[in-house]
Amino acid sequence: METLTVEKKIKQRVEMREQPPLERARNFREVPYGYTPDEAFEEASRCMSCKKPACRTGCPVEVDIPGFIDLIKGRKFLDACYKIKEKNALPAVCGRVCPQEVQCESRCLVGKKGKSVAIGNLERFVADYEADNGKVRIPHKPRPTGRKVAVIGSGPGGLTCAVDLAMSGHEVTLFEALHKPGGVLMYGIPEFRLPKVIVEREVGYIKKLGVDVVLNAVIGKLHTIDELLNGHGYDASFICIGAGLPIFLGLPGENLNGVCSANEYLTRANLMKAYLFPEYETPIKVGKRVAVLGAGNVAMDSARVALRLGAEKVYLIYRRSEAEMPARKAEIHHAQEEGIEFLLLTNPTRFLDDGKGNLCGVECVKMELGEPDESGRRRPIPIRGSEFQVEIDVAIPALGARANPLLTKTMQDLKVNKSGYIVTEEGTGMTSKSGVFAGGDIVTGSATVISAMGAGRRTANAINEYLKWKHWKFN
Amino acid sequence: ADFDRDRGTITTVFQKVGRTTNHLGTFNEGDFIPDVIGPLGNNSHIANFGRVVCVGGGVGIAPVYPIAKALKEAGNTITSIIGARTKSILFWEEKMRNVSDDLIITTDDGSHGTRAVVTVPLETILKNETVNLVIAIGPAVMMKFVCKTTEKYGVKTVVSLNSIMIDGTGMCGGCRVAVGGETKYTCVDGPEFNGHDVDFDLLMKRLQAYVPEEQMAMNHSRRTVEVIETWKH
Numbered sequence: 001m002e003t004l005t006v007e008k009k010i011k012q013r014v015e016m017r018e019q020p021p022l023e024r025a026r027n028f029r030e031v032p033y034g035y036t037p038d039e040a041f042e043e044a045s046r047c048m049s050c051k052k053p054a055c056r057t058g059c060p061v062e063v064d065i066p067g068f069i070d071l072i073k074g075r076k077f078l079d080a081c082y083k084i085k086e087k088n089a090l091p092a093v094c095g096r097v098c099p100q101e102v103q104c105e106s107r108c109l110v111g112k113k114g115k116s117v118a119i120g121n122l123e124r125f126v127a128d129y130e131a132d133n134g135k136v137r138i139p140h141k142p143r144p145t146g147r148k149v150a151v152i153g154s155g156p157g158g159l160t161c162a163v164d165l166a167m168s169g170h171e172v173t174l175f176e177a178l179h180k181p182g183g184v185l186m187y188g189i190p191e192f193r194l195p196k197v198i199v200e201r202e203v204g205y206i207k208k209l210g211v212d213v214v215l216n217a218v219i220g221k222l223h224t225i226d227e228l229l230n231g232h233g234y235d236a237s238f239i240c241i242g243a244g245l246p247i248f249l250g251l252p253g254e255n256l257n258g259v260c261s262a263n264e265y266l267t268r269a270n271l272m273k274a275y276l277f278p279e280y281e282t283p284i285k286v287g288k289r290v291a292v293l294g295a296g297n298v299a300m301d302s303a304r305v306a307l308r309l310g311a312e313k314v315y316l317i318y319r320r321s322e323a324e325m326p327a328r329k330a331e332i333h334h335a336q337e338e339g340i341e342f343l344l345l346t347n348p349t350r351f352l353d354d355g356k357g358n359l360c361g362v363e364c365v366k367m368e369l370g371e372p373d374e375s376g377r378r379r380p381i382p383i384r385g386s387e388f389q390v391e392i393d394v395a396i397p398a399l400g401a402r403a404n405p406l407l408t409k410t411m412q413d414l415k416v417n418k419s420g421y422i423v424t425e426e427g428t429g430m431t432s433k434s435g436v437f438a439g440g441d442i443v444t445g446s447a448t449v450i451s452a453m454g455a456g457r458r459t460a461n462a463i464n465e466y467l468k469w470k471h472w473k474f475n
Numbered sequence: 476a477d478f479d480r481d482r483g484t485i486t487t488v489f490q491k492v493g494r495t496t497n498h499l500g501t502f503n504e505g506d507f508i509p510d511v512i513g514p515l516g517n518n519s520h521i522a523n524f525g526r527v528v529c530v531g532g533g534v535g536i537a538p539v540y541p542i543a544k545a546l547k548e549a550g551n552t553i554t555s556i557i558g559a560r561t562k563s564i565l566f567w568e569e570k571m572r573n574v575s576d577d578l579i580i581t582t583d584d585g586s587h588g589t590r591a592v593v594t595v596p597l598e599t600i601l602k603n604e605t606v607n608l609v610i611a612i613g614p615a616v617m618m619k620f621v622c623k624t625t626e627k628y629g630v631k632t633v634v635s636l637n638s639i640m641i642d643g644t645g646m647c648g649g650c651r652v653a654v655g656g657e658t659k660y661t662c663v664d665g666p667e668f669n670g671h672d673v674d675f676d677l678l679m680k681r682l683q684a685y686v687p688e689e690q691m692a693m694n695h696s697r698r699t700v701e702v703i704e705t706w707k708h
Contacts, residue, residue, distance in 0.1 A: 177512070177642075177644050178642065179509070179510040179512070215510070216510050216511060216512040218512060218513070218515065218644055221513065221514055221515060222513070222514070244644075244645070244646035245645055245646060246646070246647060246648050248648065248651075248658065250658075254658070255651060255652075255653060255658065255677055255681065257680065257681060257683070257684040258684075260647075260648070260649065261647055261648045261649075263646055263647040263648070264641055264647035264648060264649045267641055267642060267646070267647055268641060272641070277688065277691075277692070278688075278691050278692045278694075278695035278696075279695075281494060281495055281692060282641075283685045283688030283689070283691075283692065284688075285684070285685075356680075357677075357680035357681075357683075404644070404645050404646060404663075406644060406645055406663055
């Protein structure tokens, strides 16, 4: 009886309105429309303003969640945004791409009885509200410390670290290899999940905080880290270059025309805007029948891009079952709604040649799940004699990424593990080399946007300490 | 293809073959190229090998020049063979002569130098003299036949591959090639490879991957120009 009354008290979560699946599957516009002020107000009113907010402990950059939600309750939307920005310089990005269901929202007490408060949606709303109303506030610049820090890589980790260091009064230069800043936010996550104008807007904010952004700068080639530290007067550097080297399966026919890595496919589509070809110069292979191999977020993104480019049929091929898929549940759901066909417990064995060097199909074998392996997931085992062929003209392996050795191979004195990831001290990001810190995917392997931001935040704190004492102790 | 440290400049040579290079061809002195990224790829291996033949085909003459120059400075004896379809697209004859002990010029139509493809004088040299290294840069088909020629004489041959690239930093694999049966990325593992290990047929096939789209892009920019012209009148 008691639980019933509590349940009654909990209002329904205000879900964001979305473009209908079959309509959105053919355009690159953002899927959710975002809250109206009234919707945000209503959703905020579900928050219980807990004395000891558990949600906050679920946020890697410790945003004052009840604090900003309380401001929404008072319809102080701008102040709510400024409150978030005390801890997070990229709220419009995080509100869209964080897996809130395993972070802040997973700890929400409202979520114990019903659906948790839509913290991500609210964060997104206030960030967009600030930008739409042209009221972006630039905090006061701190007193310069006279210290210079080089941040290598302008992905989410690099951006966060650069902001924190700039707000501590250091002179920060952010070096980016590509011609646009943002890393995976720019080249990886598609327009319909994260509009590029939003990334540009947030990077613009970071520049206003005093961060100098240098594009087309491949560190390791243009300058080495040693040159930056010794010749260019940088006191410390933070390596946050991600794990961008695509993994191929090593299957026969992998170099046929029509097989391209998810990194290539998404870079063409997102960074180079190949979906607007020929208005934009970069072409992309528009497949009639497309197969994406893998089941992470990158696989979902690739499949959904292929659909929007005009593919008649998009398959997602995965060797385990839906329960083991590493992608966010919401993304899997979106992909299914839009009509992507999942071929589960299916493993590709070779790519088929049309006789002219073009891909015309993929041969697969059915799998069954055996005993759990080291990762705790049940190991897929091929079923003998179950081979079958799928007719396709574009295949996109999306099987994850490894460490790109381009930078680290120019630093003989930097400790890396056998997979090429940089070895750092837990919590500080200190590497084996004095004055050099690292974080994000180049340390942990492929992870999430927010975990890279968390690493950027922690490392900025450590660099601050280091710049005070220049004390070094690495085990 | 060249640089001047004092002036802080680099020199690049391009041939108008499609939409982007045609567009670049309309640039004047004082115009800006929005993004220039580099240096990329591995450095050429420069040492004193002895006798080296440098082969440059078409626009490939440009990248072979700095290598010939560096090899000459390292004490090698350089014979250069530069070739093109016809005289009007042959360039840097004097520059190449300045870094070579011997310079041979070929054109397919005989409008300048010998009427031949580059492999003809190359074969003559290999037949009669000891050559320690051949460097070949040009169209994939030219590099393929240079390698076929040198293979017969067992002369080590380095080629600089020209696969399709997107980022040029190893993050996409668009430029992948097969070398000695292994997949390599031209942008970070190359662009130079041992020519006798390269699967040139695969390279040539992959270079054809976007031919319809490239044609579409050309037509699109032509249409755009026509529309602008119509507006002007």
